[in-house]
Amino acid sequence: MERGGSPAYVCPDGAHWGQPPPAMTAHSATIDVCIVGAGPAGLNAALVLGRCGRSVVVYDSGQPRNAASQGLRCFLSRDGINPHELRAIGRLEVGAYPSVTFIDAQVVAAKRSPYGFELVTSDGQSRACRILLLATGRVDVLPDRPGFRELYGRGVHHCPYCDGWEHRGQRIVAYGEYPAVADLALALLTWTPRVTVVVPEPGQASADDRRRLGEQRIEVAPADIASVEGTPEGGVTGAQLANGERIACDAVFFTSALPQRSALAENLGCEMDDGGSVVCRAHAATGVPGLYVAGNVRGGVHLAIMAAAEGAEAAIAINEELADNGLNPTEAVRPRQPTSGGDA
Ligand SMILES: Cc1cc2nc3c(=O)[nH]c(=O)nc-3n(C[C@H](O)[C@H](O)[C@H](O)COP(=O)(O)OP(=O)(O)OC[C@H]3O[C@@H](n4cnc5c(N)ncnc54)[C@H](O)[C@@H]3O)c2cc1C
Incomplete structure (x- = not known):
């Protein structure tokens, strides 16, 4: 749908009133x-x-x-x-x-x-x-696993600052690859101490990642998520892992490209x-x-x-x-001043 009128222009000297200005353009419809x-x-x-x-x-x-x-x-x-x-x-x-x-x-x-x-x-x-x-x-590129898309924005999230408060004190899974997943897990500690990292490629952890998570006693599950389970209302109840284990949780936060x-x-x-x-x-x-x-x-x-x-x-x-560039706005906001006479 389009609305709005065609613009009128005025140059500083008023000489080009109603015409496209000479600077920056020679194109009438610009x-x-x-x-x-x-x-x-x-x-x-x-x-x-x-x-x-x-x-x-x-x-x-x-x-x-x-x-x-x-x-x-x-x-x-x-x-x-x-x-x-x-x-x-x-x-x-x-x-x-x-x-x-x-x-x-x-x-x-x-x-x-x-x-x-x-x-x-x-x-x-x-x-x-x-x-x-x-x-x-x-x-946001969602993990291609059942549950992520269905529950995204309700029990599945990517941004702790946007959705951490709603899950304060709850059991949260932080899912993704190192080093981003370690940063995510540590950020989530602002809202809950009950954070578990689920990481498909645990071998990619640097010594620093391991140290930071270890210092905060954050558990790491070295597996992929097969699916996220939830309720019809959008609440998350757990993460089913590809190795057969299940983690009961109230929300999943993920890192993504x-x-x-x-x-x-x-x-x-x-x-x-x-x-x-x-x-x-x-x-x-x-x-x-x-x-x-x-x-x-x-x-x-x-x-x-x-x-x-x-x-x-x-x-x-x-x-x-x-x-x-000498381009001034439309007549509507910048009416031309009378050149002579007018009310004192
Ligand atoms: C699930 C979720 C929850 C979030 N929650 C929060 C929150 O609680 N608080 C918060 O601050 N932020 C939140 N964010 C982040 C927030 O969405 C972004 O910060 C915000 O939308 C960025 O605004 P933007 O104008 O840059 O981009 P967008 O809002 O994405 O708008 C870009 C627009 O450009 C249009 N567009 C793109 N390409 C073209 C094209 N070629 N031609 C025509 N149109 C085009 C798109 O259609 C879109 O409408 C959340 C993000 C997600 C995914």
């Missing part, structure tokens, strides 16, 4: 900013840019990272909110700013152009923009770090001119409130880059 991704990062960027009167198109493919979550935590004033509701509220709030348009479509290709960027969506539409913000998020949701950043030439995050310079900029990133696309703390903050940071940097 808008200021395209944002790919309407999660917390993209929505907060759209909010700030909408309040700057920038012409913005926000694309979203409807695949938020936390789709399985029952309640978003650690977000001040919204603790426990359904994540779909948070996004819906965000869209409503951003919708109050007329220069922002939402398009529910996947961006399948993006390339640099003389005037900025050109995007192509899954429905074959193309659009030109001066600045591109990627807020496309990441994907965290690939990018979209290949756009890499395809546009962004530098990636060893963890698969886009390397970010000051104020959300990348090494590609005019290309910014916000949210889980980047490394660091992957909480939704951080993603939202990074969206705001990117938006301010983008607005300043546009202003530095």
Whole structure:
């Protein structure tokens, strides 16, 4: 669904009122900013840019990272909110700013152009923009075992800060490979002393991993999980191991690879770090001119409130880059001053 009007522009001297500005573009349909991704990062960027009167198109493919979550935590004033509701509220709030348009479509290709960027969506539409913000998020790779997908977001989790409180004092299995599973198990001690590590490849433990777990008297089961057992309501009751043993527990936390949701950043030439995050310079900029990133696309703390903050940071940097290039916002926020006369 698309809404919002076509932008009008004013240059500092007022000479190009209503026309595309001369700097940064020679393309008549070029808008200021395209944002790919309407999660917390993209929505907060759209909010700030909408309040700057920038012409913005926000694309979203409807695949938020936390789709399985029952309640978003650690977000001040919204603790426990359904994540779909948070996004819906965000869209409503951003919708109050007329220069922002939402398009529910996947961006399948993006390339640099003389005037900025050109995007192509899954429905074959193309659009030109001066600045591109990627807020496309990441994907959690779930272990391919019965129970993980079914119970994900209820009794099976990956983030202790998001879901540890709900399982405080309970029996928790930490599942994955070294060294990440040792870090996960130690982190879970904040909420419960009853942590058991289940690790398919115990031989990969370093001396440091063994020492750290040993010091905390954390038990290690050297086996794979065959399945996670639970109730129809989503509670976990146990982990069935591939060696035939069973561990009774109330939750399973796992470590996983965290690939990018979209290949756009890499395809546009962004530098990636060893963890698969886009390397970010000051104020959300990348090494590609005019290309910014916000949210889980980047490394660091992957909480939704951080993603939202990074969206705001990117938006301010983008607005300043546009202003530095002599591009001022729409008439709606920046009405032309009368040249003479008028009320005193
Ligand atoms: C089960 C679970 C529970 C979680 N619980 C919490 C919690 O309690 N508290 C917390 O702070 N965090 C939690 N998180 C983490 C939280 O989901 C992320 O921090 C947050 O969603 C990151 O926001 P984002 O905007 O970067 O990405 P996302 O929210 O993932 O949004 C990215 C958007 O980009 C869109 N997109 C991607 N590629 C394209 C494309 N090519 N074209 C168009 N659109 C595209 C996607 O459809 C998606 O809507 C949880 C995560 C999971 C998996």
